Amino acid sequence: MxxxxxxxxxxxxTGPQTVSPAAPFFIVMNGASGHQDKNDVQSVxxxxxxxxxxxxxxxxxxxxxxxxxxxxxxxxxxxxxxGVVVAAGGDGTINTVxxxxxxxxxxxxxxxxGTFNYFSRTHGIPSDTQAAAELLTRARAYPVQxxxxxxxxxxxxxxxxxYPQLLEDREAFKQQYGRSRLVAVxxxxxxxxxxxxxxxxxxxxxxGVHDLRTPTLFVGNNRLQLEQTGFAESRATERGLxxxxxxxxVGTVAMLWLxxxxxxxxxxxxxxxxxxxxxRITVTPVGLLGGRRIKVATDGEIAxxxxxxxxxxxxxxxxxxxxxxxxxxxxxxxxxx
Numbered sequence: 001m002x003x004x005x006x007x008x009x010x011x012x013x014t015g016p017q018t019v020s021p022a023a024p025f026f027i028v029m030n031g032a033s034g035h036q037d038k039n040d041v042q043s044v045x046x047x048x049x050x051x052x053x054x055x056x057x058x059x060x061x062x063x064x065x066x067x068x069x070x071x072x073x074x075x076x077x078x079x080x081x082x083g084v085v086v087a088a089g090g091d092g093t094i095n096t097v098x099x100x101x102x103x104x105x106x107x108x109x110x111x112x113x114g115t116f117n118y119f120s121r122t123h124g125i126p127s128d129t130q131a132a133a134e135l136l137t138r139a140r141a142y143p144v145q146x147x148x149x150x151x152x153x154x155x156x157x158x159x160x161x162x163y164p165q166l167l168e169d170r171e172a173f174k175q176q177y178g179r180s181r182l183v184a185v186x187x188x189x190x191x192x193x194x195x196x197x198x199x200x201x202x203x204x205x206x207x208g209v210h211d212l213r214t215p216t217l218f219v220g221n222n223r224l225q226l227e228q229t230g231f232a233e234s235r236a237t238e239r240g241l242x243x244x245x246x247x248x249x250v251g252t253v254a255m256l257w258l259x260x261x262x263x264x265x266x267x268x269x270x271x272x273x274x275x276x277x278x279x280r281i282t283v284t285p286v287g288l289l290g291g292r293r294i295k296v297a298t299d300g301e302i303a304x305x306x307x308x309x310x311x312x313x314x315x316x317x318x319x320x321x322x323x324x325x326x327x328x329x330x331x332x333x334x335x336x337x
Contacts, residue, residue, distance in 0.1 A: 016140035017319060019084060019107050024055035025136060026078040028071050028097050030089030030113065031062040041088065041113070041129050048133040058088075067093065071100040078106045084321065086136065090114020091156050095299035098146065098318055099153050107141040109321040115184070118156045119299075122224040123322040136321055143317035145237055147221035149309055154221055154298040155318075158311065160283070161199045162216035162247075164297035198249055199294075200286040205278055212274075214246040217283065219311050229267045236277035240313060244281065248272045280312035 027045065031038050042058055049056045059074055061067045071087075074097075078085045085104070087097035088111035101108050111132050112120040123144065126132045147154040201217060203210045220226045220243040226234035233243035250272050267273060285294050285307045292307040 016142045016324070017107070018140055019321065020082070021054075023107070024057070024078075024081055024083040025049065025086050025109070026074045026081075026083050027056060027058045027086040027088055027111070028067070028074050028093075029058055029060045029111075030064075030067060030093040031060045032064065041111070044129045045088075045111070045133050048130060048137065052134075052137040054137055067096050068100070071097045075100045075104050075106065079104055082106075084109055084136070086111060088113055090300070091116065091119050092300040094119055095153065095155055095301060098155055102146060102153055102314065102318060103316060106319075107321055108318045109136045109139075111136075118222050118225050122222055123320060124325070125322055135323065139321040140324065141319035141321055144320040144322075145221065145240065146314040146316075146318055147219065147242055147311070148314045149219070149296060149298060149311050150305060152296075152298050152303070152305070153314060154219075156222040156225060156299045157218060157220045158296065158298045159216060159218045160201075160285075160294055160296055160309075161197075161214065163218050164295045164302055167297050167300055168302055202284040202286055203244075204282040204284070205280075211286075212246055213249055215249070216247055218245040219243065220245065230269060231267070231275055233275055233277045239277075241277040241279055242311060242313060243275060243277050244311075245273065245275045248274065278311075280310065282308050282310050284308040 029038060029041070038060055042060070045056065045058065057077075059070055061070050075085055077083070078101075084107045085097065085101045086109040087094040090112075091114055093114070094110055098108065110120050110123075110125050111129060112125060112127050113129075117127055120127065120132070123142075125135065144155075147158060149158045152158075198213050198215055199217065201212045201214065203212060220231070220233070221237055223234050223237050226236075226243055231243060231245065233241075236243045245267075285292055293304050294307060294309070296303055296305045296309070
């Protein structure tokens with residue numbers, strides 16, 4: 001395995017930024033996310049904003065294919081009005097709006113509406129819509145690390161191979177049986193019972209090269225998700241790093257056993273799993289049929305990308321509206337490679 005690189009400080013904002021009480025909120029809402037009725041959600045948001053005396057607009061997107069374009073337009077409007085960009089939906093929706101908001105200079109807020117809500121839970125944002133909306137009206141903006149894979153951003157994770165297939169199958173199960181954690185587990189079991197094609201990957205990290213055969217490569221940018229599955233690298237994001245996880249070639253029974261270990265927070269201890277923290281790596285798929293195109297998942301959203309794939313930390317953070325927390329000891333760290 002490649003050696004862990006030395007670290008130096010990231011020149012990011014060192015503290016929170018206060019949001020002007022006159023700043024309007026520009027909310028992009030995914031009409032297909034979550035269990036709540038979107039009219040009820042809008043009513044709650046409207047009441048909270050009215051009590052706080054805050055201007056806001058809500059753009060409800062009912063067609064998934066329109067989400068990215070709507071987010072880009074809303075970010076332009078927020079920049080012109082010196083407002084706040086808000087994503088209302090699950091981790092995939094938040095990813096799409098964050099993709100548009102990163103680099104805009106505007107504060108970013110979240111109204112969680114998804115099933116797992118890893119991003120919002122990690123940063124202490126309530127899952128209750130009223131509580132989350134009230135937080136928006138008083139919170140300060142803190143710098144939050146963003147991951148990149150080529151031109152795409154990710155806030156929770158990015159992956160190749162088996163994990164994107166798990167996500168696709170899970171969405172198909174949800175369409176048929178509804179959105180719940182039980183349905184998600186059942187779909188994962190069904191996927192793991194099938195044959196898994198191995199990826200051949202060449203990983204370049206600094207001056208080192210590592211050839212890998214694996215059914216899946218997972219890159220995490222979320223402390224909570226990594227903690228729940230039992231990886232020591234869960235604190236990597238607090239040091240300006242990402243965490244890579246790869247499973248060694250195993251059979252179906254062993255794969256199911258690994259899934260069980262992950263469910264009880266012990267996956268990081270398994271002999272069949274490799275993991276390491278990094279600042280930047282280049283991953284080149286080797287021997288793919290049809291060229292170098294490969295299926296990639298970013299925060300639950302599936303896309304085809306062309307290798308080589310550069311994973312790394314974005315050069316600037318999102319300025320996220322979240323609860324105040326005590327300042328952590330020490331400076332934020334990053335790897336030099």
